Amino acid sequence: MENPMPSDRIPLKLNAVGLSKKDYDGAASTLCKGCGHNSISSQIVQVGYELNLRPHEIIKLSGIGCSSKSPAYFLGMSHGFNALHGRMPSVATGALLANHTLKAIGVSGDGDTGSIGMGQFKHLMRRNVRMVYIVENNGVYGLTKGQFSATAEEGLELKYAGQNEFPPVDLCMEAIIAGAGFVARSFAGDAKQVRELIKAALSFRGTAVLDIISPCVTFNNEDDSPKSYGYGTKNEKPLHELGFIPFAKEIQIEPMEPGELRTVKLHDGSLISLRNLDADYDPTNKLAALERLIRAQETGEFITGLIYYNPTRPSLAEVEELDTPLAQLSPEQLRPGREKLEQFLQAYR
Amino acid sequence: MSVLERQQEAGHATRSPVINDFSLVVATANGTGSQTANLTLLRSFFKMGIPVHGKNIFPSNIQGLPTWYHIRVSHEGYIARKPSEILVAFNPVTAAEDIQELPAGGVCLYNADLKNLPKRDDLVFYPIPVSELIAGVDVPVKRKPYIANMAYVGVVAWMLGVPLEVVEEALGAQFGYRQKLVESNLQVVRRAHEWASQNLRKQDPYRLEPMNKTEGLIIMTGNEAGALGAVFGGVSVAAWYPITPSTSFMDALREFLPKLRKDENGKPTYTVIQAEDELAAAGMVMGAGWAGARALTSTSGPGISLMAEFVSYGYFAEIPAVIWDIQRVGPSTGLPTRTSQGDVSFAYTLGHGDTKHPVLFPSSIEESFEFGWKSLDLAEVLQTPVFVLSDLDLGMNNWMGRPFDYPTEPLQRGKVLSATELEALGGFARYKDVDGDGIPYRTLPGTPHPLAAYFTRGSGHNEQAQYSERAEDYERLMARLARKFDTARNLVPAPAIEQHPSARVGIIAYGTTRYAIEEARDRLAQQLPTSFLRLRALPINQAVRDFVAAHERVYVIELNRDGQLHGILQNEMPEYATRLRSVAHLDGLPLTAEWVKTRLLSEEAGL
Numbered sequence: 029m030e031n032p033m034p035s036d037r038i039p040l041k042l043n044a045v046g047l048s049k050k051d052y053d054g055a056a057s058t059l060c061k062g063c064g065h066n067s068i069s070s071q072i073v074q075v076g077y078e079l080n081l082r083p084h085e086i087i088k089l090s091g092i093g094c095s096s097k098s099p100a101y102f103l104g105m106s107h108g109f110n111a112l113h114g115r116m117p118s119v120a121t122g123a124l125l126a127n128h129t130l131k132a133i134g135v136s137g138d139g140d141t142g143s144i145g146m147g148q149f150k151h152l153m154r155r156n157v158r159m160v161y162i163v164e165n166n167g168v169y170g171l172t173k174g175q176f177s178a179t180a181e182e183g184l185e186l187k188y189a190g191q192n193e194f195p196p197v198d199l200c201m202e203a204i205i206a207g208a209g210f211v212a213r214s215f216a217g218d219a220k221q222v223r224e225l226i227k228a229a230l231s232f233r234g235t236a237v238l239d240i241i242s243p244c245v246t247f248n249n250e251d252d253s254p255k256s257y258g259y260g261t262k263n264e265k266p267l268h269e270l271g272f273i274p275f276a277k278e279i280q281i282e283p284m285e286p287g288e289l290r291t292v293k294l295h296d297g298s299l300i301s302l303r304n305l306d307a308d309y310d311p312t313n314k315l316a317a318l319e320r321l322i323r324a325q326e327t328g329e330f331i332t333g334l335i336y337y338n339p340t341r342p343s344l345a346e347v348e349e350l351d352t353p354l355a356q357l358s359p360e361q362l363r364p365g366r367e368k369l370e371q372f373l374q375a376y377r
Numbered sequence: 378m379s380v381l382e383r384q385q386e387a388g389h390a391t392r393s394p395v396i397n398d399f400s401l402v403v404a405t406a407n408g409t410g411s412q413t414a415n416l417t418l419l420r421s422f423f424k425m426g427i428p429v430h431g432k433n434i435f436p437s438n439i440q441g442l443p444t445w446y447h448i449r450v451s452h453e454g455y456i457a458r459k460p461s462e463i464l465v466a467f468n469p470v471t472a473a474e475d476i477q478e479l480p481a482g483g484v485c486l487y488n489a490d491l492k493n494l495p496k497r498d499d500l501v502f503y504p505i506p507v508s509e510l511i512a513g514v515d516v517p518v519k520r521k522p523y524i525a526n527m528a529y530v531g532v533v534a535w536m537l538g539v540p541l542e543v544v545e546e547a548l549g550a551q552f553g554y555r556q557k558l559v560e561s562n563l564q565v566v567r568r569a570h571e572w573a574s575q576n577l578r579k580q581d582p583y584r585l586e587p588m589n590k591t592e593g594l595i596i597m598t599g600n601e602a603g604a605l606g607a608v609f610g611g612v613s614v615a616a617w618y619p620i621t622p623s624t625s626f627m628d629a630l631r632e633f634l635p636k637l638r639k640d641e642n643g644k645p646t647y648t649v650i651q652a653e654d655e656l657a658a659a660g661m662v663m664g665a666g667w668a669g670a671r672a673l674t675s676t677s678g679p680g681i682s683l684m685a686e687f688v689s690y691g692y693f694a695e696i697p698a699v700i701w702d703i704q705r706v707g708p709s710t711g712l713p714t715r716t717s718q719g720d721v722s723f724a725y726t727l728g729h730g731d732t733k734h735p736v737l738f739p740s741s742i743e744e745s746f747e748f749g750w751k752s753l754d755l756a757e758v759l760q761t762p763v764f765v766l767s768d769l770d771l772g773m774n775n776w777m778g779r780p781f782d783y784p785t786e787p788l789q790r791g792k793v794l795s796a797t798e799l800e801a802l803g804g805f806a807r808y809k810d811v812d813g814d815g816i817p818y819r820t821l822p823g824t825p826h827p828l829a830a831y832f833t834r835g836s837g838h839n840e841q842a843q844y845s846e847r848a849e850d851y852e853r854l855m856a857r858l859a860r861k862f863d864t865a866r867n868l869v870p871a872p873a874i875e876q877h878p879s880a881r882v883g884i885i886a887y888g889t890t891r892y893a894i895e896e897a898r899d900r901l902a903q904q905l906p907t908s909f910l911r912l913r914a915l916p917i918n919q920a921v922r923d924f925v926a927a928h929e930r931v932y933v934i935e936l937n938r939d940g941q942l943h944g945i946l947q948n949e950m951p952e953y954a955t956r957l958r959s960v961a962h963l964d965g966l967p968l969t970a971e972w973v974k975t976r977l978l979s980e981e982a983g984l
């Protein structure tokens with residue numbers, strides 16, 4: 029069922045907006061059993077429930093790919109837009125210009141973002157369109173049956189695709205360089221981190237990019253492949269232990285101990301707490317973030333966490349001075365009066 | 378040899394005066410500010426009450442960047458392109474060729490600084506001592522080349538008998554009444570005029586006399602008119618990528634919106650985004666239209682190709698969008714500064730698998746304005762991408778027109794269900810034909826109702842917007858979309874028909890070719906009377922069928938090589954396939970009445 033009714037039959041635990049967790053479900057997934065994308069979908073469902081999101085205030089968008097199919101499988105009571113391959117950013121930009129009060133969750137793949145959609149991805153971040161942009165990164169094109177994507181590691185060998193001859197694109201680096209102010213990497217197998225990052229990203233007023241390694245169990249899941257479950261589970265190296273503290277609970281956080289627990293304040297007053305696991309990692313330092321990513325790439329480290337954070341740039345809606353959502357303007361606001369036309373034409377006589 | 382001697386040597390017999398009926402071409406090098414001078418002439422003639430039209434003809438990449446500005450005046454009101462009898466030769470690179478092209482009896486006003494001009498005994502020559510005339514005029518050195526053009530304005534005014542007060546008024550309008558600028562320019566005009574009256578003797582027959590045929594009219598470019606129409610049509614998201622000749626559409630939109638569309642608190646009720654390419658521009662428009670904003674983009678042929686997948690998606694997912702295509706010639710650079718009607722069949726069926734789109738054909742600034750607002754209504758009413766196919770000639774040139782009629786109908790937002798309506802209905806099926814017109818109902822994101830949401834996708838879907846590859850679902854969807862297109866037939870602007878009571882021959886055309894055709898029809902009134910159907914939009918309705926049925930032969934005249942509309946009409950009316958004859962032509966220039974007349978006569982003679 030694609031548009032589930034709020035369930036009122038079975039007595040379920042309801043959240044603050046009167047919805048059960050089931051109300052955040054979507055249609056049954058048609059992806060392969062065990063696909064990383066499914067775990068991410070279920071974390072989005074969990075986040076919706078835990079954050080008391082109102083489904084009608086959310087839009088979900090995607091490009092094309094197995095990953096991009098997934099918005100059909102969560103938040104069934106939210107409007108969805110499964111766009112063109114690589115072109116979700118422009119659709120999201122337009123939709124959020126029409127109504128900047130909506131919260132947008134975009135889901136893309138590494139092919140969708142890193143190849144055909146690289147240009148739009150970059151320009152989305154350059155404009156700082158407010159949305160959560162999730163890349164479900166599996167190093168292959170799942171939907172077209174296993175070709176290498178631009179994020180596949182150099183030298184990687186796969187049964188169908190053969191050997192990859194080119195160095196990988198690092199989407200987090202691309203995001204930082206393009207001006208995104210919230211850049212994170214995670215692992216579909218690390219449910220808690222994925223969940224906390226999505227929550228925090230929803231509070232960010234700008235493009236929040238989550239590059240989530242999401243194994244393709246069908247085409248790229250041999251234990252020696254860096255984007256497999258086996259490899260990720262064994263080698264994931266979180267930079268910090270990460271928690272999201274919604275605005276209302278702010279008073280509950282424990283006092284900070286420098287070097288150990290760091291908090292980052294989000295636009296709506298919510299906080300992210302980061303307990304450092306990596307030697308004193310500071311996600312607000314752009315150069316340090318890039319350096320850490322480059323180092324990780326060179327050594328093959330699988331670092332995860334909030335890699336870069338900078339809340340200072342205004343979002344596109346702020347730059348464009350949007351006030352009443354453009355989709356909700358009255359006829360009077362949309363069409364100037366008759367006398368305005370007559371006056372205007374005077375200059376052309 | 379003195380000027381007077383040279384004139385006498387030419388020894389022209391006095392000819393009877395030619396009043397308010399000729400063409401004049403100003404040949405200058407691009408970037409010398411000649412546009413101001415040319416528009417001053419155009420406006421002066423207009424203010425004298427004489428029907429007038431100006432066309433800027435400019436190749437995109439030739440040494441010296443020449444531009445030719447053609448002005449036609451016609452007391453009969455004809456404004457199609459017509460070869461010029463009068464030349465203002467100010468471009469050293471093209472002067473020789475320009476002079477050779479003049480017809481016998483023509484006039485050449487030339488910058489006296491130009492050397493080695495060809496001699497022709499059958500022309501009248503008037504020199505203009507530009508350096509002398511601008512010497513000592515008080516303007517910054519940087520502006521000298523600009524005011525140099527005012528020298529020909531003065532001499533042309535003398536030659537044609539344009540009162541200086543009229544030129545002054547026109548200049549005022551041109552410079553937005555900034556007195557200092559007007560003064561320095563006017564100083565040159567006056568000097569040139571005075572010099573000409575003292576040193577030249579009028580030997581040509583061309584003159585202007587005041588009329589009252591432009592009273593109450595306005596002058597504007599098609600792109601400005603279209604943009605203004607969109608402003609009054611409530612456009613609130615515009616996305617674009619620069620490309621000649623559509624750029625001035627967005628320039629106008631960006632100029633007009635801040636003046637006309639701020640809300641009570643001074644906040645903009647619009648946004649204009651320069652996208653990274655046309656593909657992204659189309660995506661933004663789709664996203665905005667889906668989310669409930671009135672959205673448009675403007676581009677030209679090469680941009681249309683990048684928009685193809687989104688337009689196709691918009692057709693299947695049923696998303697309102699307006700796309701202005703200011704047509705030019707060819708891919709890549711092609712002939713980017715030349716006009717054409719070359720995107721008709723491309724735009725009409727752009728997409729994958731049985732896509733068809735409403736296409737509007739404005740032919741004037743009045744229609745550019747009207748279609749500017751109407752296209753936004755149509756897109757939302759029909760929930761589909763709508764094309765407006767203008768062209769470089771209409772879009773970038775200045776045209777006379779009646780002051781625009783305020784939109785005759787209130788904004789039409791189409792079938793959008795609110796939360797209250799959803800509650801009353803107990804839900805909805807996004808792609809179901811409830812009313813039998815093929816147009817389903819939609820909801821906007823943000824609608825506060827648990828049953829408002831639906832999932833939008835390009836791939837197969839059933840009436841509930843669920844993924845489906847079932848054969849029945851696809852066929853049903855396609856049949857409904859065809860039904861919706863049939864509904865569109867009577868919603869798009871109807872054709873303008875001039876039925877001649879006894880004509881056996883009909884003409885079908887669209888857009889700016891109308892001017893040459895209207896003039897040719899008048900000239901052929903005795904010899905070959907014709908009826909004329911000016912198509913204002915696709916898809917066609919019954920009136921087009923009836924028109925073809927009522928004539929033995931119908932010529933479809935258009936500005937492309939292959940007769941694109943002709944092909945479409947043959948397809949739509951296979952029963953009349955042989956009755957429809959293609960008269961198509963493209964050399965990058967607007968049609969002339971002479972060409973239309975000759976072609977029609979030879980077609981008829983060849984029967």
Ligand SMILES: Cc1ncc(C[n+]2csc(CCOP(=O)(O)OP(=O)(O)O)c2C)c(N)n1
Pocket residue numbers: 092093094095096113136137138139140141164166168169170171172177244
């Ligand atoms: C314009 C266009 N080109 C190609 C395709 C075919 N195609 C569909 S999905 C896909 C790759 C998807 O890979 P990715 O984004 O990594 O998603 P995954 O399936 O791996 O989740 C391709 C090439 C398409 N749909 N559209």
Ligand code: SF4
Pocket residue numbers: 058059060062063064065094095166170171243244245246247
């Ligand atoms: S092919 Fe790979 S990416 Fe696609 S659904 Fe299956 S496991 Fe997931």
Ligand SMILES: [Mg+2]
Pocket residue numbers: 093137138139164165166167168169170177
């Ligand atoms: Mg992939």
